[in-house]
Amino acid sequence: MISFESDYIAGAHPKVLEALIRTNLESLSGYGSDVYCAFAREKIKKACGCKGAQVHFLVGGTQTNQVIVSSMLKSFEGVVAAETGHVSAHEAGAIEYTGHKVLTIPQKEGKIAAKDLQTYVEGFYGDANHEHMVFPGMVYISHPTEYGTLYSKEELEDIRQVCDKFELPLFLDGARLGYGLMSSRTDVKLEDIARICDVFYIGGTKVGALCGEAVVFTHNNTPAHFLTRIKQHGALLAKGRLLGVQFDTLFTDNLYFEISAHAIRMAERLKELLKTKGYEFYLESPTNQQFVLMKDEQLEKFRGKVAYSFWEKPDAAHTVIRLATSWSTTEEDLAELEKIL
């Protein structure tokens, strides 16, 4: 059986694993103070074109969202996000668990619009009772979004302008950032994200690592005593080397970008293959996640042969499924899929 179930079905990219093997018996200090973390930090800062950046490593996506949001908000503030944003819908209330409300605004294909953000924040301050309400304290976006869609550079700049107007930090969840940056239909580069956002993270778990997310604070704005806050969340890894070595490898010789580009090529071929065969798409995604509107007889063909993610059932005769490619998708996987179709 071939699998397009998710972008975390395989272990680590072979080069990442090799680096773990190569460094395995070195004696290294803990908690992110080792040399590989230091190397990785420098390479990431360079890749971001942001000398002043501060880079920290965490283990997973929900954890990273939770640590960043709760560390940056004041107690009476909430984070503004799309209704479909990961922090809002799919993190089991990890943000609320830290005492903060997720303030949702409308979305289209997973994206929020600058004008809806502006309307929301203006409405808040215009409300005579706003001192009895949760203050908007930061803005969360995901790129790619939960639907695989991407913001254009202009859309990001527009959101930034609203953030500037109301002094709201902008936080970008890049759990799948590589797949966004390497899309053939984007004008957003890593440097743009570093310039536009106050904080963002570069996903490792879904882009070649066993685990790990690299958090980048772009202008000397790491919350005070961040290591202590990370520890307090139970998120501090004793063997920080595990994250350092992986990111050091991913940011050596463009590996992160190359393997992301591979996944995009695979996704484009997957898309073309499905279109040729008459499959209909739920929405148009320019990244590695493809959402397909399947008739039930089409889905029947996949049974026992293709692993996918069930997404939703829009009506009795159809099912939306997600097919994801990743750095680990092979030509053979696609050839096998073509045979099945």
Add this chain to the structure above:
Amino acid sequence: MISFESDYIAGAHPKVLEALIRTNLESLSGYGSDVYCAFAREKIKKACGCKGAQVHFLVGGTQTNQVIVSSMLKSFEGVVAAETGHVSAHEAGAIEYTGHKVLTIPQKEGKIAAKDLQTYVEGFYGDANHEHMVFPGMVYISHPTEYGTLYSKEELEDIRQVCDKFELPLFLDGARLGYGLMSSRTDVKLEDIARICDVFYIGGTKVGALCGEAVVFTHNNTPAHFLTRIKQHGALLAKGRLLGVQFDTLFTDNLYFEISAHAIRMAERLKELLKTKGYEFYLESPTNQQFVLMKDEQLEKFRGKVAYSFWEKPDAAHTVIRLATSWSTTEEDLAELEKIL
């Protein structure tokens, strides 16, 4: 420079790494639902001699303490622990962050006594104002303790009796459990712990894994929707295989016990070596952590040659340091140390 700085200075045991390599490209489902997690669960249950046990995998020690304690306590309850317990002193307030007080009782060399526990709980219920106080809701012990010491089976049974009397679950932090079980001076086996405790964990991070702790609920008492609670804490690993493969390997062919026994042998030789050379010990530890009371001229010899952990400065002329062995300590390390001494 040789290092006895901690038991997490190296990567993973080579066999663990080999297993990660061997399984790396298999397509596996996420969040702990893969076959390696299943294999590991079965092997751990067998090793515990506890068929009804429920095994869950988490990433690190503080995280595991936080998730277990906050999932088992009611909101008005706190966890009873030694003043020196890791949950009390060295987790940056991770327990309090989830809304619960750590209720401290006296300790001796890191251990609590059944009678002090009983005095505390009786005192609580005897206080006319106890409804205005935090209720004791569970008991936390570490084994080995933060000072490398061990409970005897009798001491554990006595604590259990007090727990039974007051219906308090007993939780054992086994971040270094292997080194406790393989001590030459213990009568406590893994089966005893599984029988005596309501929940405990088998540390991987410090005993051969890159990361990971195996939580064991011993009598069908996993908190409801535990996966959701783990997610809510930001503690759910997408690639659960990373934990499953490691623990599957550690519990195959007694690896976990063998590498722990190796560390103990190294610790005993380290201790003998130091004693022979006239070094004084801060306390008598039967496990892999040794606390040495160093004169300043003795410490001088280590400079640039032996990495250690500073523990405390009892007076101007002395320093307590910790030297730790682990699965990764070698004969060469000891030979080198002998030369330096």
Add this chain to the structure above:
Amino acid sequence: MISFESDYIAGAHPKVLEALIRTNLESLSGYGSDVYCAFAREKIKKACGCKGAQVHFLVGGTQTNQVIVSSMLKSFEGVVAAETGHVSAHEAGAIEYTGHKVLTIPQKEGKIAAKDLQTYVEGFYGDANHEHMVFPGMVYISHPTEYGTLYSKEELEDIRQVCDKFELPLFLDGARLGYGLMSSRTDVKLEDIARICDVFYIGGTKVGALCGEAVVFTHNNTPAHFLTRIKQHGALLAKGRLLGVQFDTLFTDNLYFEISAHAIRMAERLKELLKTKGYEFYLESPTNQQFVLMKDEQLEKFRGKVAYSFWEKPDAAHTVIRLATSWSTTEEDLAELEKIL
């Protein structure tokens, strides 16, 4: 200037104040253990027609919502409420502060519908990823709602059926309950509420008391150690008598109902007066809060003469205002308003 600004502009009903004076120098024990709290409990249980009810007194509405919701939910659960529900919109995140998400569903004039609730809960359990989401753990409704509207008995029964189906406790916020029960257009009695809900509260602050809300658990379902939980929220009043004496008085000789009925009569005359004068209503409210859609020239007449609450500005030429009557509204107030109009 006359005031219809809110239903908490005056102090306490004179009879309530008299009772405070009469009992002022009696030596009474604290924290709700005094005889007046006991008397009040019995009278409320009788008024509810619910012998097994358990009655507790708290100080204010947001506090009561926070204490009840956080005491009844498990940590991985949220409370389902209307988007406009007080717990969702106007409590500064008091629910989230205790770690729980407010799960919002659509509303109409402040009310939720049983079928929308059912759709939501079914959708939750139908979602393949629901273990990564916040579980619905209880249902919150307000009666009267934030828009002064009322549920019919049938609507409440329908919501109850959905709650039964999914084993969700039903919680009714009765901050203005008296004004709902005494509406001329309701078929819902206090006994119905006690029968249909798992927990609700009878608002004192807005219905004749200086402060105070009487919480009623209807079937022996007070959370364990509720006094300790109240204390933990900072919500336990030392002089519990202040609440006991007030509610004892309000539930003696039907005072609570009589003064509520007075406010309703005043509201009906206010409504008629405004309609006669050609004023348009934003929505049809059968209780003491009236929402009027004012042209700006109409609003001009009120300046400096009538105190009201600004609600919202639907367009440039109109303003929605709220006029509230209460037990303290007088014939003179209405006569004065008529002159101004």
Add this chain to the structure above:
Amino acid sequence: MISFESDYIAGAHPKVLEALIRTNLESLSGYGSDVYCAFAREKIKKACGCKGAQVHFLVGGTQTNQVIVSSMLKSFEGVVAAETGHVSAHEAGAIEYTGHKVLTIPQKEGKIAAKDLQTYVEGFYGDANHEHMVFPGMVYISHPTEYGTLYSKEELEDIRQVCDKFELPLFLDGARLGYGLMSSRTDVKLEDIARICDVFYIGGTKVGALCGEAVVFTHNNTPAHFLTRIKQHGALLAKGRLLGVQFDTLFTDNLYFEISAHAIRMAERLKELLKTKGYEFYLESPTNQQFVLMKDEQLEKFRGKVAYSFWEKPDAAHTVIRLATSWSTTEEDLAELEKIL
């Protein structure tokens, strides 16, 4: 039966009640924005000799401690307090419920010493692992303490110096402040407290009010959006007038100080009476709470005649009880007690 059970056995001082009656039907705006709150704020600022002070009103002591501590601490900080401090021992974990640890230091008769505070904070910063620990973020003292004892001006200044050295805000819990200020054995005036502390509160509940504590921030250091934070804690009173009117009265014509002085006179006579009769004291308290070490035959005399608080049982033949006077204690109470003794 006469009662010395606590200092909150009676309602409000008659003048306070009269003011509530007099203002009862005035239409006033809510949430502390009324004129009586404004009057009270001015009078308190004047009494404190601190023009720049900011005064806020809350309902009860535990609530006030919780709101102040959680609003002033950063998430990774805890509050330093005596082991016997109210925030540590008798608030059902209200501080921990907001995510913060109470960091306890030794005490003597309820008081902490500047040198112990210094030792603690120096020890914290001297610990190599302090980034893995809870940072001390503020200092809490109570005056009078939970044992009725008082700090001298010099002791307070010494604590202040340590606070200055480590930039720790100093918070004084004045739940019984009046009884401390009017003691015949104190050199500490309200102006001293306002000068030495960063924030403190003037207790109303135990000194003449039905409820209410007046929080004073002494140098423009009210946490941002404090009203929103209060609301978020469920601590915002709709009818803020209830607090404003009471404190306005208590700070008119020195009422607060006069009634406190009365309680002190009663306490001194109580103490003398007991000493004359050969009763032994558990400790020497210069305020309104007296702790008496009773032989069991002595206690027998009280049965059914004198209400007191049970404190503890130091041995089988003795009991420590607390007898409290207050503004409401009368000459008759003492005469009656004398008869019983």
